[in-house]
Amino acid sequence: MRTIKVQEADFDGGALTRALGAGRTDVGAVATFTGLVRGASDGVEEMTLEHYPGMTEQSLGEIVEQAERRWQVLGVTVIHRVGALKPGDQIVYVGVASAHRGDAFAACEFIMDYLKTRAPFWKKETTVDGTRWVDARDTDDAAAARWEDVEMRR
Amino acid sequence: MSIELRYFASLREALGQADETLELPAGVDTVGALRAHLAARGETWARLAPGHNVRAAVNHAMVGDDAAVQGGDEVAFFPPVTGG
Numbered sequence: 001m002r003t004i005k006v007q008e009a010d011f012d013g014g015a016l017t018r019a020l021g022a023g024r025t026d027v028g029a030v031a032t033f034t035g036l037v038r039g040a041s042d043g044v045e046e047m048t049l050e051h052y053p054g055m056t057e058q059s060l061g062e063i064v065e066q067a068e069r070r071w072q073v074l075g076v077t078v079i080h081r082v083g084a085l086k087p088g089d090q091i092v093y094v095g096v097a098s099a100h101r102g103d104a105f106a107a108c109e110f111i112m113d114y115l116k117t118r119a120p121f122w123k124k125e126t127t128v129d130g131t132r133w134v135d136a137r138d139t140d141d142a143a144a145a146r147w148e149d150v151e152m153r154r
Numbered sequence: 155m156s157i158e159l160r161y162f163a164s165l166r167e168a169l170g171q172a173d174e175t176l177e178l179p180a181g182v183d184t185v186g187a188l189r190a191h192l193a194a195r196g197e198t199w200a201r202l203a204p205g206h207n208v209r210a211a212v213n214h215a216m217v218g219d220d221a222a223v224q225g226g227d228e229v230a231f232f233p234p235v236t237g238g
Contacts (some may be wrong), residue, residue, distance in 0.1 A: 035238055049237070050163055052230060055214035080237060092238050112238060118216065120230075121237025122163035131162040136234030 001075040002068075004060045006051060008083040013093050019076045020097040026133040027074050031104035032095040033112050039087020049082040049091070052120035056080075063114040067096070070110065071103040078111065080121060081125075110147050117144040155225020159192075165208060169198060178225055185210045186219030188229065189200035202231060209234060 001020075013034050021027040028039055037047045064076050074096035094111050098104035115121075123134040160173045170228045182191050186204050193203035202208055204219055212221050223229055 051237070052160070052162055052211070052214075052232070055211055055230065058214045059216070116238040118233065119237050120162065120211070120232065120235055121235065123236045124163070133233065134236045136236050 002061075002064055003077040003079075004057060004064065005079045006053075006056050006060075006082055007079065007154055008081060008088060010081070011079045011093055013095075014092070016077050016079065016093055017095050020077060020095050023154070026099060027097045028099045029099065029101040029104040030095060030097045031108040032093065033108055034090055035092040035112075037085045037087050037089045037091050042125075043129075044087055044125045045128065046126040047085045047087075047089075047091075048124045048126070049080075049085065050122045050124065051080075051082050055120050060115065063118060066114070067107040068110050071098065071107040072100070073098055073103060073107050076107070076111070078115070078121070080115070082121070113140070113147060114143045116140045143152045157223060157225065158228045160201070160228065160230040162230065163231050165201070168201065176228055179227060183223060184219065185212065185217055185221045185223055185229070188223050189231075204236065208232070 003086060013032065016031050017030055020030045038044065046057040061076055064078060073096055079093040081091050094103045094108050096108040117140050125132055125134055156175050157175050157183065159176050161169050161171065166172050179191060182188050189202050190209050193200050208231050210217055212223060212227055
């Protein structure tokens with residue numbers, strides 16, 4: 001089961017997580033990640049997310065396929081919001097269902113790391129000083145690169 | 155043969171346009187050659203020159219400068235991604 005959505009609307013993480021295990025007995029673990037818009041300490045008043053319609057869905061699909069090839073995965077849900085968001089708003093949800101926690105944790109982290117470096121989303125912050133595009137971080141590239149050394153499970 | 159060009163985020167704002175149709179000049183058959191061709195348009199476009207921190211996608215797949223470009227392709231240029 002694979003659900004990938006790019007949307008302006010907010011999402012209910014609890015419902016998404018429950019849906020990953022609903023009606024089945026082979027799922028023993030659901031690992032999830034929810035990203036929120038950071039604000040106060042960074043001076044961010046608003047965040048606007050731009051994406052590349054068409055390519056976004058395709059690249060997310062390829063990232064999820066890679067996760068499915070590397071780990072025993074029974075279900076994946078990825079929701080990424082676009083448009084204007086405020087500090088504290090939910091921006092991204094990744095949920096992975098698996099028989100065991102190891103695969104669920106690893107696949108969830110892998111999807112987030114690859115999403116941050118390979119999916120065509122761009123953040124623009126509005127602060128008291130004006131607007132600025134968020135620069136890509138070397139730490140995100142490093143986080144994604146470490147998976148290249150991880151031995152394929154199958 | 156023409157291609158569709160698309161620009162995103164800070165690059166789109168700097169260039170002042172989101173897309174255009176380009177008649178592919180003879181000899182321009184890779185992403186790198188296309189970048190050099192566009193960069194030659196002038197100061198604002200110089201940021202597309204090979205070696206600058208701009209990423210490319212051909213028909214929705216992220217590619218390097220060696221990737222082939224041919225008529226009918228959709229080629230996008232954008233800064234490194236920052237989602238999530």
